[in-house]
Amino acid sequence: MRASRLVTGAAAVLSVGSVASVAVAEEIKVVLSEEPDIVDPCEASRSNVGRVVKQNVAETLTEIDPDDGSITPRLATSWEQVDDVTWRFKLQEGVTFHDGSPFNAENAAYAINRTLDDTLDCEVRIKFFGGMEVTPVPVDELTLDIKTAEPAPILPTMMGTMTIVGPNTPMGERTRDPIGTGPYRFANWDVGQSITLEAFEDYWGEKPVIDKATYVFRGESAVAAAMVEAGEADIAPNIAVQDATNPEMDHSYFNSETSRLRIDMQLPPLDDIRVRKALNLAVDREAFRGSIFSEEVVPATQLVTPAVSGYNPDLKVWPYDPEQAKALLAEAAADGVPVDTEIRLVGRYNIYPNATEAAEALAQMFRDVGFNIRLEMNEVANWVDIFTKPFAEDRPPSLQQAQHDNNNGDAVFTVFFKYHSDGGQSTTTNEELDTLIEQATVATGDERRRLWQEAFRMIHEDIVADVDMFHMVGFTRISPRLDFEPNISMNSELQIAKIGLK
């Protein structure tokens, strides 16, 4: 394998030297932490599926700009709102699918219907279009109307998650051979070993530099890092902070995840705001930076990153003030709040790198100001049961280690589920906040942004629903021969076409 890489490399050097350059296959190898179970593009919102197929094999109508959450054209060239419940998309001309079928309004409608078909449990449907009624209506060859039963002010944003597959992809059945319009064909899947993508000759856009990408799978961060170091691979998108020891090769990036402890506000003593404030004041956030987490993590004030529309830049990070925390607890205790009740800290192994250490450190910090904490690490299924409704009636009060990833540009994907009384993971019941969320959900433009910002202010200052932690960073090890800088979208996709060679 290494020998063939050398040959490729040598050939590349030669071809630069000679003017009459022969076409040389430029190959890269990517090490993912986990093999995808399925490769159907309608599951592209799962990160290990997305890193293989999203925008490489199957493209979307719109694309979300990772830096500021704005919407840019991809398979659609422009869009406009026709009325409250209709958006009109103009489609890119001259696009063909990998199997030769043309990309047009009718085929786009087919792909959308396939993803939204409820005989398939596609994550894109359940995660972004759950409970919505969406009807794509071809108007002419390159014009597609998308109608919704309820007004959908951010439909263009949502279309950034909707992968378009070819018309020969079977309806109601998963595909193991995804056909899209992207710069790469899904060439081969050797289950358990590798997935190979090859450049698509007739791609409508700019021809990419890399001709062939092979994905392999290694669960151990140290091994993935070692593979790039030893020259066996070119990119390891996700390595642990402690393995990112080579400044030449290792790049950090905000991965759009925000960590927190969810406070179960429905049970005493956590139903008292002074207790929740005391929890926040007890955490020495600076001590986490450059130790358990990377130096580059940023203390958070809300569950979305600045790249999301609706982020409130005016909120203040909780200071570390154990004395005030103790004072608040004493005050609450004086009012009869049972502050010495045992509180369960529900951790989850590997929810993010070094999660166990983080949970241990947090537990210790809470104990230091007088809380009675019992740390309990959980396997995933148990953790999800505790995290989501319906909550058990006889549960003990708990803090739950959690992390949320909103890389879809709009705060609605966060706020409703986490903080609305009807949200599936919400322990908050606040009518004022509910009203605000409902208004923001149907608002547009600046008004929408303002309302989300107000919601985040309420959650942070008036309600104190979380123990805020950090906007997290990920680390990617990249071979020095590649010209590539990771960004916030790295958590959900890895566009091979954006990779160059030095």
Added chain:
Amino acid sequence: MGETLRLLARDKVALAAALFLLLVLACAVFGPVVLGEAADKMNLRQRNAPPFSLADGWLYVLGADALGRSILARIVVAARDTVTIATLAVALSLVAGGTIGLVAGYARGWTETVIMRFADILMSFPSLLLAVVVLYVFNPGVATVVAVLAITRLPIYIRTIRAEVLEIRERLFVQAARVLGAGPVRLIGRHIAPVTVPTLITIATLDFAFVMLAESALSFLGIGIQPPDVTWGLMVAQGRNYLATAWWLAFFPGLAIMLTTLSLNLLSSWMRLAADPTQRWRLDRAPDTGAR
């Protein structure tokens, strides 16, 4: 007793093993009282401090872990839970598995068939599934850890002992005892069981290491030992993420497991010789160094 100690003193390796085990026992008994606080003292600024430096005091001579806690103190404190769990689990599987194996090998017939097919089932049942079932159905305390570990290890004792009994029961002295009218209990207890002891001990000592390491996997599922409580296995497992950058996190607790296993094995094989009148002469001879 005095004679045994005299023999032990002659064998430097066995003596060292015995002394090390005494040290581990002392840690288990007194460790949490003496160093309990030091083992929990977190200092993130001292995270992964390297070993063999006295700059931060003797407690940090083996370095600090990912939360800046003294590795030495944690190893000492962890001895109690580690030794308790491992001893109970190994003892339970050894006694239960050994007994069942003796019965199977001696009884033959349908008793044997049922027992052996039951052992086959246990052997093929995924231990993780067993652990998760226990997590959901029972209260996940230390007793459940011991039970899960013991059940997982049962088949090896059942199968090994039964195989030995198949052969032993055909030996002359067993046949002779039977002809002389020894009942099954006496036959198994006095004649057959003692012969199986060496194999049992060999497997059990190595199972010690296995159980100490396997126990940590259960911690991550939320069964048994949860931080801030700690065991050597848990320390080794938590050090896994730092192998490439801070080897000492996993190495020293791993070394503790290794040395304990080694000492157990060396001492038990010495005791076997000491307890066996036909082998005892080997101990009175100066160790064969091969140098002469």
Added chain:
Amino acid sequence: MGAYLGRRTLQSLIALAGLVVLVFFLARLTGDPTNLYLPLDASLEARAEFRAKHGYDDPFLVQFGGFLVDLTRLDFGESIRKARPALDVVLEAIPTTLRLAAITMSLAIAGSILIGSLAAVRPRGIFDRTASILSLAAASAPDFWVAITGILLFAVALGWLPTSGTGTALHWVLPIAVLLIRPFGLLVQVVRGAMITALSSAYVKTARAKGVRERSVVFVHALRNAMLPVITVAGDQAAGIVNGAVIVETIFGFPGVGKLMIDAIEQRDFAVIQAAVLVTALLIFVMNILIDLAYAMIDPRVRHG
């Protein structure tokens, strides 16, 4: 012999059926995959719909009935995660696992018989001491520790071996070495223990007295008698590799059945759990039958009742 085999096979099939029933119900005691499969944000309705569609809201007995009906068509169900027949998924992973187990166990058995016997010739001698300490240390070392250190040393620092993957013969060196250490260490101890006993037994003394050469005393007369526990323990270790070589499979990227089973249990992918247990159990049961036959061949006094 033939009658024994027939009876034994029948018994094993009954046990296998019992195991499958046990796994079916116990796995379902740990909750269904709905919450794990659907995104956290899925609504209660979406969850209910998913449960109904896949039959997770049916009583266990109804689900079991459906499972039995499918079984009569040799259908082991579909993996919820992989959207493929569970049996295909498992059968794909079996060859790698079998190859790992076969190579590892042959090396472990051959190596341990040699080293263990030589150690037993002079208990407490220098060779015995060295072999014991090394094999015990190996057997009690954490496997991931050996694996990752091995990669960092031999692949990254020295560049002699590839880090991971399955391409060439060189790719197999580190994984096999890691898998080897525990069975090897354990078997050296078992061989040594059994051989010490065998070498001091009456028939070995008789053989010596008859002037049989020392080498054949050790490797023929004594060894034959020491083989029973060795084979049993080797079988246990082989079973361990068949259903539990997870560390090696994960670290080195070997797509075997151990990792598959762990993932399926974590994700409550019931069809895969059942198919994987059935297939691995089948292998283990066959191996145990072979081991029992081997007992009788090694020691003719051990008859099958």
